Amino acid sequence: MKAFVESLSTQIENWGMVWFGLIFLGSIFNEFSIFNALNISVLNTNLFPYLLGLTLGLVAKYRGRWI
């Protein structure tokens, strides 16, 4: 259990920004239709807003900060 919690902690610490970008920013961007310019649709979901969120999250992770 302890090992699981530790590995979860490391995962969140290292990839928290990426998950935040993908899920949080992706969902927000998806809500604004202006970001639907590039339509890559899978299962009725436009992937572009989520890819944009993921990209911002990856950039933040490698920069170490959002702004």
Place this chain on the structure above:
Amino acid sequence: MRFDNSNIPAEFSFEKEKEVARKFAQRFQWEMMLIGVGQALVWLSTWFLVINNHISLFVGFIVASICACLAYLPSHEAQHGNYSRGNKKKKWLDTLIGHVSLMTLMYPYPIMQATHMKHHANTNNPEKDIDYGIVSCKNPWEVFLYTLQGPGSAYQEYYEVHKGDKNFVDKFSRGLLVSWVQRFVQLLLVVIFPLETLFLWFLPRKIGTFYTALNFSWYPHQGLGVGRYKDSKFYMFKYIPRYLTHSMQLHFVHHLHPNIGHWSEAEAIIALKPFLIARGVPGAEEIPDKINYRPLLKKA
């Protein structure tokens, strides 16, 4: 020792100061509990009202932002055990208000408690004060940028400094679990209610965090050194009444005697004024002879 007793007349000794302060550290703070639970309930109701189109998202955003600005102080009293006042049977009150009140700001109560105690013990110490990142900001804009970034990396850095303290580590670990749950809930909500999560939680908590950092952590300590009577100041603004800053003009007395309830600080300062002047607390000479419900505006 964080203060020098030499040159202090016996009538202003630390023991006598404590005796005076103790009188103001006994009251049951029902108002603060009401604000803590009240703002959390209003904030939760806002979700219901916005989702069911009873109020607009904009109105919800304004209400949620006000709730976020009111969220920290009730939890702060809980962090100091100011609801239970040492009564083990009432300890649950501290825990309940501490957790519930911080929901709006999405802060984990155990981490806030652990880090806040370290802030009190090491105020303005660049290596050990967890709030030093805010205190060292030069202006409100820098505080804004600092709070926008989130405390993640600073907390990691100060965790390394204090990891020898078992109590700190235990609380920090418990707080991490709470933080994960909060983050998971937010990520779940954003998928179902994207704009509501942005405008009722994410942005209000950024506003609330900035407001709290500016008034609690930055201005009362900014530009000061270390030492019990030197690290916080009394001040007055020309146009901002104390009701808009959570009375943080009086924050310095909280640093001297954290068990004085927030609502009793004004009275306590008046009673302690001679002690504060004798100790050279920054701004003590400017303390008026009466505070009561006055807004504490600086006269031109």
